[in-house]
Amino acid sequence: MQRLYFECPKTGARVDVGIESELNTLLLIRAKPVRALCPRCGEVHEWQVSDAHLNRAA
Numbered sequence: 001m002q003r004l005y006f007e008c009p010k011t012g013a014r015v016d017v018g019i020e021s022e023l024n025t026l027l028l029i030r031a032k033p034v035r036a037l038c039p040r041c042g043e044v045h046e047w048q049v050s051d052a053h054l055n056r057a058a
């Protein structure tokens, strides 16, 4: 499993929006933007999966 981190466009902080995915799923959703509530600034942002930082679970 891999966990997706996105960069908050407002604060520049790396945020965890709670998306955890297998690579196969990532490939499926890659074409779609991800909309999620940002835990850092409280607004909804739209990210591209291709912009995500991947953190492999240890």
Ligand SMILES: [Zn+2]
Binding pocket: 008, 009, 010, 011, 038, 039, 040, 041, 042, 043, 045
């Ligand atoms: Zn934000």
